[in-house]
Amino acid sequence: MSNQTDKATLASMHADHGTTVGQPFCDNAKLSTRNVDVYYADNQAIHDVSLDIGRNEVIALIGPSGCGKSTYLRCLNRMNDTIDICKVTGQLLLDGQNIYAKNQDPVLLRARVGMVFQKPNPFPKSIYDNVAYGPRIHGLTSNKAELDDLVEESLIKAGLFKEVKDRLEAPGTGLSGGQQQRLCIARTIAVQPEVILMDEPASALDPIATAIIEELISELRKNYTIVIVTHSMQQAARVSQRTAYFHLGKLIEVGETNQIFTNPKHELTEKYITGRFG
Amino acid sequence: MTISAILFLLVLLAAFSFFMGRQKVHAVYLKQRQNSDLDVRLRVKFTLPKYFGYVAALWSLVPALLVLMVIEIVDEPIITKQLTNYMVQSNINIEENFDLYLNEIQNLDVNHIEGIDPAKVKVFEKFSDLNSIASTAKSVVVLALAILMTVFGLKKITVDLPARQYFEKAIEIILLLAASIAVLTTVGIVLSVLFESIRFFGEIPVVDFMFGTQWSPQTAIRPDQVGSSATFGAVPLFIGTMLISFVALVVAVPLGLMSAIFLSEYASSKFRSFAKPVLEILAGIPTVVYGFFAALTVAPFIRQLGESVGLSVASESALAAGLVMGIMIIPFVSSLADDVISAVPQSMREGSLGLGATKSETIIKVLIPAALPGIVGGVLLAASRAIGETMIVVMAAGLAANLTVNPLNAVTTVTVQIVTLLTGDQEFDSAKTLAAFALGLMLFLTTLVLNVIALYVVRKYREQYD
Numbered sequence: 210m211s212n213q214t215d216k217a218t219l220a221s222m223h224a225d226h227g228t229t230v231g232q233p234f235c236d237n238a239k240l241s242t243r244n245v246d247v248y249y250a251d252n253q254a255i256h257d258v259s260l261d262i263g264r265n266e267v268i269a270l271i272g273p274s275g276c277g278k279s280t281y282l283r284c285l286n287r288m289n290d291t292i293d294i295c296k297v298t299g300q301l302l303l304d305g306q307n308i309y310a311k312n313q314d315p316v317l318l319r320a321r322v323g324m325v326f327q328k329p330n331p332f333p334k335s336i337y338d339n340v341a342y343g344p345r346i347h348g349l350t351s352n353k354a355e356l357d358d359l360v361e362e363s364l365i366k367a368g369l370f371k372e373v374k375d376r377l378e379a380p381g382t383g384l385s386g387g388q389q390q391r392l393c394i395a396r397t398i399a400v401q402p403e404v405i406l407m408d409e410p411a412s413a414l415d416p417i418a419t420a421i422i423e424e425l426i427s428e429l430r431k432n433y434t435i436v437i438v439t440h441s442m443q444q445a446a447r448v449s450q451r452t453a454y455f456h457l458g459k460l461i462e463v464g465e466t467n468q469i470f471t472n473p474k475h476e477l478t479e480k481y482i483t484g485r486f487g
Numbered sequence: 488m489t490i491s492a493i494l495f496l497l498v499l500l501a502a503f504s505f506f507m508g509r510q511k512v513h514a515v516y517l518k519q520r521q522n523s524d525l526d527v528r529l530r531v532k533f534t535l536p537k538y539f540g541y542v543a544a545l546w547s548l549v550p551a552l553l554v555l556m557v558i559e560i561v562d563e564p565i566i567t568k569q570l571t572n573y574m575v576q577s578n579i580n581i582e583e584n585f586d587l588y589l590n591e592i593q594n595l596d597v598n599h600i601e602g603i604d605p606a607k608v609k610v611f612e613k614f615s616d617l618n619s620i621a622s623t624a625k626s627v628v629v630l631a632l633a634i635l636m637t638v639f640g641l642k643k644i645t646v647d648l649p650a651r652q653y654f655e656k657a658i659e660i661i662l663l664l665a666a667s668i669a670v671l672t673t674v675g676i677v678l679s680v681l682f683e684s685i686r687f688f689g690e691i692p693v694v695d696f697m698f699g700t701q702w703s704p705q706t707a708i709r710p711d712q713v714g715s716s717a718t719f720g721a722v723p724l725f726i727g728t729m730l731i732s733f734v735a736l737v738v739a740v741p742l743g744l745m746s747a748i749f750l751s752e753y754a755s756s757k758f759r760s761f762a763k764p765v766l767e768i769l770a771g772i773p774t775v776v777y778g779f780f781a782a783l784t785v786a787p788f789i790r791q792l793g794e795s796v797g798l799s800v801a802s803e804s805a806l807a808a809g810l811v812m813g814i815m816i817i818p819f820v821s822s823l824a825d826d827v828i829s830a831v832p833q834s835m836r837e838g839s840l841g842l843g844a845t846k847s848e849t850i851i852k853v854l855i856p857a858a859l860p861g862i863v864g865g866v867l868l869a870a871s872r873a874i875g876e877t878m879i880v881v882m883a884a885g886l887a888a889n890l891t892v893n894p895l896n897a898v899t900t901v902t903v904q905i906v907t908l909l910t911g912d913q914e915f916d917s918a919k920t921l922a923a924f925a926l927g928l929m930l931f932l933t934t935l936v937l938n939v940i941a942l943y944v945v946r947k948y949r950e951q952y953d
């Protein structure tokens with residue numbers, strides 16, 4: 210097939226594929242999703258996605274813009290609840306518990322499944338208050354000394370403590386972009402989540418700040434399960450163990466990151482990672 | 488020729504200049520763009536001919552308008568001077584005030600001068616003569632200047648003229664003028680109030696006014712009248728104003744803020760698009776209707792309620808006026824607060840919700856601190872409305888200047904007293920009328936101080952996003 214594969218051909222190739230190629234499932238999964246459909250009003254954004262996310266693994270979701278990878282990510286902590294017209298169907302389980310069960314409190318879910326956003330969004334408060342925000346609202350610590358320790362520990366884990374230890378009372382919004390994003394990561398891990406969702410966490414950062422964040426992700430993997438959406442294939446290759454390729458709302462291929470980038474099985478995956486469209 | 492005719496001619500002339508100026512460079516413009524090759528044509532950059540037209544039009548318009556303005560300002564004193572000279576030369580003497588006499592002359596009608604003092608008629612004729620000379624001179628000078636400047640301006644128009652920059656500069660100056668009119672008006676009002684107040688303080692000591700607790704502005708007309716000594720202690724008025732405004736804000740701030748939070752964070756967009764305009768209609772109801780409502784419905788209700796629990800409530804109480812005023816100013820708080828809360832970036836909400844915060848935690852800890860400046864702005868606007876409100880107080884809280892902080896009593900406010908001081912036939916140099924200016928000045932200073940305090944609070948507690 211020529212390099213100028215037109216959209217119609219792509220669509221027909223896509224219609225052919227039927228089920229996801231590769232190994233979407235794993236044993237003892239942390240998050241397990243089956244037949245997930247997402248609709249924005251009458252517009253279907255996710256078609257029948259089934260995917261497992263293993264414990265302490267970093268899984269990268271890649272795909273062209275508008276392929277539904279962010280939408281899928283936001284289903285995992287019910288962030289889509291904030292959008293009135295959004296409807297999610299299918300089965301999503303966290304440690305075997307239904308995320309969308311009637312009696313599941315989304316607030317508690319989000320304390321277990323934290324999220325880091327594309328654009329650093331520190332609160333207009335001090336660095337300390339930013340990190341202490343989550344522990345305070347969940348009542349995690351019982352006194353000031355414990356809270357101080359937790360804030361310090363979270364900042365250390367996020368690799369930010371050295372840079373800010375002398376100005377914890379300075380506003381978080383005064384930090385550089387990369388520092389702000391690490392502050393947001395510190396804020397997220399201060400709540401002690403089990404899973405961290407990252408929506409293109411480095412796309413607004415320069416290469417040096419990106420490298421620091423990527424190192425941090427590899428470090429965090431020891432204690433957390435991480436789902437990262439990224440536009441940078443190099444980044445996916447560097448930080449993740451498994452990679453899932455989304456296209457037009459469907460999950461095309463899942464596999465070991467190495468295998469996806471060296472020997473993709475599906476033609477669409479190959480075209481995307483070799484940079485022929487996307 | 489009348490001013491409007493002159494202005495009309497000037498505009499015509501400016502239009503003419505515009506077309507001529509544009510025409511003058513149009514040929515060059517077309518020539519430069521004349522190339523069959525689109526690529527070459529696209530690369531030719533050129534100031535659009537209309538800008539040359541604008542510059543030409545400004546040349547014919549602006550100097551003429553400036554001169555017209557100057558003449559308009561100086562012609563009346565000159566005519567008056569000429570008239571006085573004439574009257575001295577022709578030995579016409581008047582017993583009355585010269586200003587009044589001049590006024591009469593100006594108001595005379597050519598068709599109704601039978602039976603009027605012949606001397607007056609003579610002066611009137613001279614006055615008409617002078618006026619028509621001035622008018623003709625004005626037209627000739629202004630139009631001649633305009634034509635001259637048009638010719639001059641058109642001569643200056645060449646393709647090398649930086650017409651776009653000139654036009655931009657002209658726009659900047661026009662905008663500056665517009666801004667300075669607002670500023671100068673404010674300064675003018677403040678100065679005039681200040682000077683009248685100084686005259687008032689010449690008669691009544693500042694200390695008596697500011698710290699006196701007795702307000703009864705009736706001065707005696709005859710010396711033997713009872714209660715002839717007026718006292719101007721403004722404290723009861725300011726306490727009354729503060730009391731009523733406080734009651735109003737206690738009603739309006741919580742209600743307004745909570746409805747704003749509901750509308751921006753909880754209500755569906757359908758409900759919001761219906762409820763917000765309805766809420767804003769509250770601000771559109773004439774205050775006299777509120778006053779009516781306060782005096783006839785709320786005040787008696789409060790009185791009955793108070794009596795049923797054994798309290799004595801005045802039939803015109805500060806509470807009734809304050810409650811109704813509070814309802815009136817809800818939209819000032821809610822509308823502004825709603826706007827600023829909605830304007831807080833979605834990423835702040837998601838950041839907070841993503842950490843497992845509930846909606847109300849997000850609102851209290853993130854949204855309100857970030858929206859604080861706007862909220863305080865809304866409250867301030869509401870407060871100034873409450874302080875300046877007159878009609879509701881007249882109807883529901885009365886005119887009695889009682890010094891009290893009990894909202895069940897009748898009180899009066901600064902604005903109400905200003906109205907009562909100035910309505911009716913008043914001479915404008917008695918302490919009684921001048922007191923209105925002093926009250927106005929004090930009110931202005933009070934609101935100013937309130938604003939400064941609010942600004943300080945906002946700076947200190949504001950949490951600024953991005």
